[in-house]
Amino acid sequence: MQRYIAQRILWGVPVLLMVSIITFTAMRLVPGGPFTSGGGGRPVPPDIRANMERKYGLDKPAWQQYLSYMYRLIFHFDFGPSFRKPGRTVNQMIFGINFWKAPLRAPILVSAQVGLVSLLLAVGLGVPLGLISALKQNSWIDYIVMFFSMLGVSIPNFVLGIILIFVFGLWLGWLPIFGWGDTILQMVLPAVTLGTHGLAFIARLSRASMLEIIHQDYIRTARAKGLRERVVIIRHALKNSLIPVTTILGPMTAAWLTGSFMVEWVFSIGGIGKFFVTAVTDRDYTLIMGTILIYGAALVFFNLVVDIAYAFIDPRIRFE
């Protein structure tokens, strides 16, 4: 088990390295660097541009830039200076100006909070709804859950967010429509907006897997033994039916905890989700790299957590 975990962690290292190399290469292919135009799109005089590029080390050969970046990142946990916001570092943009003073206000943790609340909503409602509709297959409740889950899978989160803002914020005036972290009520709309797609997806997934499980022979055996239906479902079927849900939770957690651009944009939340778009449109090289690496690290980590979770849910999954 420990060896397996060590192996998986070690496998994460080359993945992240490859990701960083590909990102670095792709960034060099982008036409226009961070200093080709100033504020308002005015061209920057060539002398100033050369000076700026020298200051940030952009005049050195690409491999040197890459190595010195990786050196600072690995040994000093330094994502480098922002190429777009003068005087700011990428660490400040991601972890906040003063992380330890107000950790809950740090952009990365704001995004993580939004993701976590949405995740709790999606799993907490999605799994029970899926299981109920599987156990009552072809009943009206099954049809309703399946129809709404199909709708939930199909509605883009920005459309849903806009509708929710309109109905609950502007029309009924029940809920605040922007910000995060001041009141509990502020959490409702962003969490529903981000969580609905996953909720619907998890409901469909757990329904499908429960339907498959309850037709297995060992469930028939359990029933034939005379166990009560409740015991059959909870003791024998539930655990196995959760495996597919656990699988998708890895990538889903990674994506949600690192922030959703759309949700943060629509609800004016100051997380790191916005960097997934603005970093590229601003040509902020170091920020692009930082954002991708944080996402990649989260993905590697949560997939590892999922792999370990398998061991507890299903002892048949053995590690070699």
Add this chain to the structure above:
Amino acid sequence: MAVREKAVGRALELELRGPPVSLWRDAWNRLLRNRMAVAGGIFILIIAFGAVFAPWVAPYSYKKTNYDRTREPPSFPDYIMGTDELGRDVFSRIIWGGRVSLTVGVVGSLTALIIGITYGAISGYFGGRIDDLMMRFVDVMYGFPTLLFVILIMVILPQENPLQAMTSIFIAIGIVGWMGMARLVRGQFLALREKEFVLAARMTGVRPLGIIARHLLPNSLGPVIVALTLNIPGLILTEAVLSFIGLGVPPPFPSWGQMVADGWRGMRATPWLAIFPGLAITLSMLAFNFLGDGLRDALDPMMRGTY
């Protein structure tokens, strides 16, 4: 497994019913019995018809302005979905915008299919070391955040006119979205290549390419078609997101995501500007999801209900 028994029973029943039914015929009949899938299919055909024949179907051109009647709420004979701040007909712009969404959805899905099938076929056919290495690369590709990567590629590609913008969306989506298809095809091939008929083909001297094209591909066509259909809503969404943040087709040519982006700030005064295009995105994604679901149930009864 009761599902399996039911499927076998169903096959027997069909066999006993008279004239032999081919696999595809049988799947088609099953698809037609699924009401939601049929409704989805019909809806898609309607939007596709509107998109292809937009100049004749749409009541106005997408750029026809009417400064006397700006921001008008929906009214029956003239503007059934209202007008925007320039007096352009929202309904006509939605019909025209269908061109962007459907093309990106279908062509993007085909691009991902071509890359994915080629990659998955090589990986699954050869197996072993090559397969190992190729699947590791897929892992690496999954390590990128989709939205950021699409935007990064789109920024690299030129987009001076609408056609170039569309092409760069296809390429970006193709580069980002092929991994799922590759994994699917690889899995199918790994399972199929151990079958006797493949061994027989190999013994009679059929070359690897022949085996892939003649024996392995046709036998994995069902799941591939399903994956192709279920890919489309995701791509329609990606395009809508790109247009929403201003990276899609350049205005004045409309796309649904761009219309939502332009309209949503004025939700209180002019809700129809954002709601109708938002509805268009949602309904067409819903239609493709229902159709894909129905296709899966029809093509592969064993897979019924899995997502």
